[in-house]
Amino acid sequence: MAFDLGGGKKRGPSPSMNVTPLVDVVLVLLIIFMVVTPLLTKQMWMTVPAKSDKPEEQPPPPPDALPPVVLTVDRAGVLRINRDEVPRDQVVARLQRMLNARPDKIVFFDAGDDVPYGAAMEVLDLARGGNLTVGVLPDKLAD
Template sequence: MGMSAPQGGGRPAGVTPSMNVTPLVDVVLVLLIIFMVVTPLLAKQFWLNLPKKEDPVKVERAPDDADRPVVLTVDERGVLRINQTEVPRAELKERLARIFAARSDDVLYFDADDAAAYAVAVEAMDAARMGGARTIAVLTEKPAR
């Protein structure tokens, strides 16, 4: 901050302060240059995975069951069903592994009755994960039958 003192034979009014703006302008210009250099580096990148175009000669018709979703249900007695077909607990992992080996997606829809035991539901989801289900979608509404 600079100061100026009055000169001459006038009345001594005291020292009047005045602001030195030069350091402020220097700092602002340096910040402006920094922002101009950094801004192009902040450009966001996103990855886009497009499906590959299939050759019409090689396209095979999928079986009718390939379009149906795989739904694993647990009822109040602890009985496990895959698409309304009852499955013993010991065979669940192997049966799901065979189902997912024939499908292109590994999505399993899971539905448990409100009165089903929590331990049975968690064991069923663990067996489904070990059977090859990569995504387990928990159904919140009853599926249409």
């Protein structure tokens, strides 16, 4: 606390803004918005089919379907195309050669969970640099 010890000039009243009305207005607006917000939600009712008890089966792939081309990288940085180890400098040429005979022209990319992010991105950029369409596998493919 500061005390006026009597020395110096007398100061006039210091101007200060009364914030009580401002706080009252803000609280009233807050209450209005809290009441109105639930009323603004839009609802759309629809009928959905009942869930069946038996699991949905995926149709088997056609017998003449080619297996997907999968480019993988492991923690040691070893690159594989469909489980065949490939040197880094031959990856793009080999992928392009494999995809020339395919109608889909898609390479699936998979990196192990223990592969460093930077190493995985280098391999992904390598495949994209060859103008290949690259899809990222979220899960392992069934053998």
